[in-house]
Amino acid sequence: MLISGYKVEVELARGWVRENCIKRALIQAPPGLRGIANKLVEELSSSLEEALLHGGGCWGGCDLAIAHARAVGADGIIHLGHARFLDEDPMPCVYLECRRADPEPLIRALEGNMKSLEGFERIGLGATVQWLDHIDLLKRLLGGHGIRARTSPPTSPLRYEGQVLGCAYQPLLKLSREVDGYLVIGSRFHGLGLGLQTEKPIFFLDPELGAMGALGAESEKLLKSRYGYIEAARGARDLGIIVSIKPGQFRMRCAMRLKKLLERAGRKAEILIMDDVDMEMLRNSGFEAFINTACPRLSIEDQERVELPILLPAEALIMLGEARWEEVIKSPKYLAMEV
Numbered sequence: 512m513l514i515s516g517y518k519v520e521v522e523l524a525r526g527w528v529r530e531n532c533i534k535r536a537l538i539q540a541p542p543g544l545r546g547i548a549n550k551l552v553e554e555l556s557s558s559l560e561e562a563l564l565h566g567g568g569c570w571g572g573c574d575l576a577i578a579h580a581r582a583v584g585a586d587g588i589i590h591l592g593h594a595r596f597l598d599e600d601p602m603p604c605v606y607l608e609c610r611r612a613d614p615e616p617l618i619r620a621l622e623g624n625m626k627s628l629e630g631f632e633r634i635g636l637g638a639t640v641q642w643l644d645h646i647d648l649l650k651r652l653l654g655g656h657g658i659r660a661r662t663s664p665p666t667s668p669l670r671y672e673g674q675v676l677g678c679a680y681q682p683l684l685k686l687s688r689e690v691d692g693y694l695v696i697g698s699r700f701h702g703l704g705l706g707l708q709t710e711k712p713i714f715f716l717d718p719e720l721g722a723m724g725a726l727g728a729e730s731e732k733l734l735k736s737r738y739g740y741i742e743a744a745r746g747a748r749d750l751g752i753i754v755s756i757k758p759g760q761f762r763m764r765c766a767m768r769l770k771k772l773l774e775r776a777g778r779k780a781e782i783l784i785m786d787d788v789d790m791e792m793l794r795n796s797g798f799e800a801f802i803n804t805a806c807p808r809l810s811i812e813d814q815e816r817v818e819l820p821i822l823l824p825a826e827a828l829i830m831l832g833e834a835r836w837e838e839v840i841k842s843p844k845y846l847a848m849e850v
């Protein structure tokens with residue numbers, strides 16, 4: 512069914528309700544798709560005894576509202592706008608990905624900005640799940656301009672060839688010897704995550720905004736600022752290690768290892784358990800710096816809201832002298848959420 516320009520697999524949801532004998536479902540959607548969630552409640556009214564709308568954050572497939580669903584006695588979750596993230600869900604979940612039906616904004620944005628890709632012959636191509644249905648079309652369009660676009664098979668948590676997440680680009684990074692640069696379809700946010708992990712030129716294309724651009728300068732600026740936060744954290748004696756209970760972000764083992772490393776280095780470290788990571792709470796927590804084991808992009812996108820360093824695990828290792836900056840930047844180690 513087409514709702515607001517998105518393909519919404521209502522039949523898939525109905526089948527899932529039947530097969531799993533779901534009576535009460537919790538419906539989760541990211542902010543831009545809440546209208547679709549409302550429409551879905553109407554569509555499923557005859558299949559479900561009760562459909563409850565989740566009002567909290569929903570930033571990725573990692574962010575399943577399991578605790579909320581259990582608290583309200585829901586039998587399962589209908590999760591909109593993202594592909595499956597976990598290999599196994601802790602309770603019945605169905606993912607309605609909401610892919611974009613019309614490729615026109617994508618075609619317009621690409622054709623209007625092809626000049627940016629002049630001189631490139633082989634490019635690694637990635638897209639958010641919303642635009643994945645058009646990836647072959649995109650390859651053909653780029654081919655028409657003499658550019659060979661490559662994708663490669665997905666590795667967990669990615670589910671589809673060509674798919675990227677703000678924290679997952681492994682298939683593209685594997686192509687690094689075979690391409691001259693990368694084009695990421697989605698937003699500047701999605702391109703920038705790759706920019707931290709490779710030396711190759713990165714371009715983003717945002718079909719909604721009709722924008723396309725290079726991210727080299729922005730990646731450099733960001734890395735410079737990250738280095739500043741690592742330096743600032745060197746003087747911190749009292750650190751908080753952030754652990755989120757969101758199922759796809761829960762990294763207790765990583766947090767415990769970091770705590771040990773920090774204590775061995777003579778620092779005091781406490782583990783902070785959170786759901787959504789609340790920046791206001793961090794600012795007022797009394798810690799001098801944080802290490803983030805939840806969504807890696809919090810350290811990038813939300814850093815300035817807190818001012819105190821919110822280091823990634825790899826950055827914490829650099830601060831402790833356990834890893835070298837030069838080895839970590841522009842490599843897949845940068846966003847690796849493990850130590």
Ligand code: SF4
Nearest residue numbers: 570571573677678806
């Ligand atoms: S961990 Fe962060 S970047 Fe990765 S899918 Fe979840 S919200 Fe997106």
